[in-house]
Amino acid sequence: MTDELLIPTKASEWIVLLHDDPDNLSLQRDFLSWLESDVKHREDWQNVSQTWRLLGEVGPLEGQSLPLSSAFPKSFDEDKSKSKKRGLDRTLSSFSSGKSSFLPKSSFTQRASRITGLLVLLLVIGFSLPQFSTRVKYLGADFVNSKARAAVIDLADGSQVTLAPETAIDVQLSQKERRVTILSGVAFFDVHKDKTRPFIVVKNDIQTTVLGTAFLVDEQQDRVSVAVTEGVVRVNRLKQDGVSLQLRPGEGVDFFNARDYKLSNRPVDDIASWRMGYLKVRDQSLGSVVGQIDRFFNGHIFIPDTDVRKKRLTGVFKLEQPHKSLRGIASIHGLEVTEISPWIIILSKK
Amino acid sequence: MNSITGKHDLLQLFMLHRNDLVGYANSIIGERHAAEDVVQDAYFRVIGVEKRKQDRLVLEEPVGYLYQIIRNLCLDSLRKKTRENSYIRKEDLSALTADTGQISPEQHAGARQELIVLRMALNELPEKTRQAFELHRFSGLKLADIARQLDVSLGTAHSMVASALEHCKESLKKKTE
Numbered sequence: 001m002t003d004e005l006l007i008p009t010k011a012s013e014w015i016v017l018l019h020d021d022p023d024n025l026s027l028q029r030d031f032l033s034w035l036e037s038d039v040k041h042r043e044d045w046q047n048v049s050q051t052w053r054l055l056g057e058v059g060p061l062e063g064q065s066l067p068l069s070s071a072f073p074k075s076f077d078e079d080k081s082k083s084k085k086r087g088l089d090r091t092l093s094s095f096s097s098g099k100s101s102f103l104p105k106s107s108f109t110q111r112a113s114r115i116t117g118l119l120v121l122l123l124v125i126g127f128s129l130p131q132f133s134t135r136v137k138y139l140g141a142d143f144v145n146s147k148a149r150a151a152v153i154d155l156a157d158g159s160q161v162t163l164a165p166e167t168a169i170d171v172q173l174s175q176k177e178r179r180v181t182i183l184s185g186v187a188f189f190d191v192h193k194d195k196t197r198p199f200i201v202v203k204n205d206i207q208t209t210v211l212g213t214a215f216l217v218d219e220q221q222d223r224v225s226v227a228v229t230e231g232v233v234r235v236n237r238l239k240q241d242g243v244s245l246q247l248r249p250g251e252g253v254d255f256f257n258a259r260d261y262k263l264s265n266r267p268v269d270d271i272a273s274w275r276m277g278y279l280k281v282r283d284q285s286l287g288s289v290v291g292q293i294d295r296f297f298n299g300h301i302f303i304p305d306t307d308v309r310k311k312r313l314t315g316v317f318k319l320e321q322p323h324k325s326l327r328g329i330a331s332i333h334g335l336e337v338t339e340i341s342p343w344i345i346i347l348s349k350k
Numbered sequence: 351m352n353s354i355t356g357k358h359d360l361l362q363l364f365m366l367h368r369n370d371l372v373g374y375a376n377s378i379i380g381e382r383h384a385a386e387d388v389v390q391d392a393y394f395r396v397i398g399v400e401k402r403k404q405d406r407l408v409l410e411e412p413v414g415y416l417y418q419i420i421r422n423l424c425l426d427s428l429r430k431k432t433r434e435n436s437y438i439r440k441e442d443l444s445a446l447t448a449d450t451g452q453i454s455p456e457q458h459a460g461a462r463q464e465l466i467v468l469r470m471a472l473n474e475l476p477e478k479t480r481q482a483f484e485l486h487r488f489s490g491l492k493l494a495d496i497a498r499q500l501d502v503s504l505g506t507a508h509s510m511v512a513s514a515l516e517h518c519k520e521s522l523k524k525k526t527e
Contacts, residue, residue: 005493005508012515016486016508020493051468051519052487056370057377058468059417060484144393 008034011041011048144168145185148296149319150275158192159199162275165295186295188216188272191231205238206255215247216272227252227264227271237261279317279325286311286329290347297322301345308335308349363490364393367413371420377465378424388427392419413488464522471521475514482507483514 007030008014014031021027035041145151145163152162155171157178163169167185172178175197180189182203191199191210201208203217206224213231218224226235228247235253237243243261245253252264252271266282273280274296281289287309294301296319303309311333317325323337326345330337338346364371368389375385396416472480478500485491485499497507 005505008512010512010516012519013508013512015515016493016511019486020508047519047523048515051515051522053370054464054522055468055472055487055515055518056367057373058465058472059370059374059421060411060414060488061469061472061480 011044014045015048015052142170150277155192157194157197157199160190162188162190162272164274182217182219184219186216186218186274188214188275190214207236207238209234209236216252223254223256225252225254227266229268229271273316274319277319279319280315281317282314283312284314285309286313286333289313289317290326290329293317293319293322293325296320301326301347303347305349308333308347363413364396364416367416367488371416374417375420375424378421379427384427385424388420388423392416392423395419411489413490414484463525467521467525468518471518472514474521475517478502479510479514482510486511 005017008017014034017027018031035045143153143161143163145165145167148165150162150164151167152160154160155178156173159178161169161180164186167187168183169185169187170181170183172180177197178194178199180187180199180201182201187201189199189201189210191213199210201210201217203219203224206217206226208215208217208226210231210233213228213233215226215228215231215233217226226233226247228249228251230249233247235243235245235247237255241259245263247253249268250265250271252266253261254264255261270280270282274292279289279292281292287303290301290303290309301322313329315328317328319325323345326337326347329335330347334349336348338348371389371392372382372385375388376382379385379388393416396412396419472483475483482496482500482502485496486493491499493504493507493511496511497504500507500510502510
């Protein structure tokens with residue numbers, strides 16, 4: 001007897017399969033044909049995805065019957081003081097997005113009627129789908145910014161690090177050196193001058209060393225970048241060709257793969273403009289820009305067409321208003337913004 | 351850093367479920383900022399437990415564990431509020447902490463009707479069906495693994511999870527009609 005799965009006929013059957021195999025393109029195409037074949041399918045899909053999402057807030061009944069005694073570790077107070085030190089989120093209550101994640105039902109049906117003529121090859125399955133999680137492979141980072149806004153943390157040496165959303169770093173301060181490892185994401189460093197110990201930031205195999213200055217380490221899907229706003233920084237690529245560069249304010253470098261890198265020059269204010277709540281880009285690919293906006297967005301933005309992703313963009317985008325930014329991008333490039341749900345947006349050709 | 355061999359990469363799981371968890375905390379506490387604090391707090395506690403590798407049984411279902419910790423942290427914070435300014439009547443609070451399975455924190459005034467409906471719907475499901483669903487939705491297990499764990503065929507695992515969801519959807523529909 002073959003252990004095969006039947007072709008789904010209901011939205012509930014589809015959503016389970018799509019979650020089970022999120023990278024399966026042909027499954028997604030089949031799903032799309034099903035979705036578009038009948039208006040009732042779309043309604044079913046919306047009800048099911050809404051239910052799916054709400055269930056996240058109900059939580060597993062199983063987990064809620066665990067005995068209390070095992071729920072708390074013995075050194076309860078140790079944990080408490082540790083979490084106070086790492087309590088970056090406590091100081092950031094003013095940063096929290098006050099955005100409500102629920103919309104009244106009526107706006108759902110309004111959106112349903114607006115979904116027409118989709119030219120979509122890939123589809124999203126649920127807003128909890130991971131862009132972050134596929135990049136993050138680490139447990140228990142020292143600092144994690146899981147919110148949708150930038151987070152500023154003060155290190156014990158007097159330096160300040162601004163973490164973009166979906167960023168996790170590890171910090172090791174010792175007598176000899178100050179070392180930060182970016183496990184995932186983007187961070188801007190304002191380093192306190194200390195001649196006795198260098199400040200080293202490591203991301204993958206790119207190591208940036210500085211005595212006291214301000215600079216950014218960025219990662220996109222295809223590259224790791226370092227840019228300096230103050231002081232001088234030495235950037236080394238370890239392991240490979242032993243590339244070693246010295247960067248001054250305004251200067252930056254993008255490392256693309258094992259071999260290629262490109263130097264850049266930008267006004268100092270443009271570097272890490274996201275700290276101020278906006279994204280200033282100069283001739284960057286649409287895919288890369290949307291990827292950065294996505295980081296600040298509580299859902300997921302998809303671009304199915306490769307040539308759409310390759311379009312070049314220049315502009316300033318307010319990160320607090322991702323919908324507005326996307327519509328702006330869409331209107332300039334003749335694209336369509338489709339909201340499958342408030343948290344799932346597709347940017348496609350008209 | 352610890353090397354945890356298990357299928358769960360905790361940070362990854364946490365990020366995947368973070369919005370759900372904040373929503374859950376919010377449904378009890380009623381305040382988004384406090385909810386985010388609680389969730390972050392819960393995360394660090396679970397890491398603390400994992401680092402010491404205590405009580406392996408608990409850590410096999412870290413997401414369920416997170417929900418449990420969040421629930422307790424929220425109740426603690428509500429209890430504190432009661433002492434401070436009698437914000438919640440004592441009767442309401444005892445309703446919140448009663449673990450009878452009938453009354454839950456989600457029935458606290460300000461909690462959403464939908465969540466109550468869904469919780470009841472989940473409770474109505476046959477044991478195995480609900481398990482299959484929770485393993486898929488919260489523990490992120492693949493259907494193949496669920497099938498193996500529950501000793502059913504792949505097709506059955508799929509239809510169990512789908513029918514659980516269908517039942518929840520229908521319950522929600524009935525309540526709002």
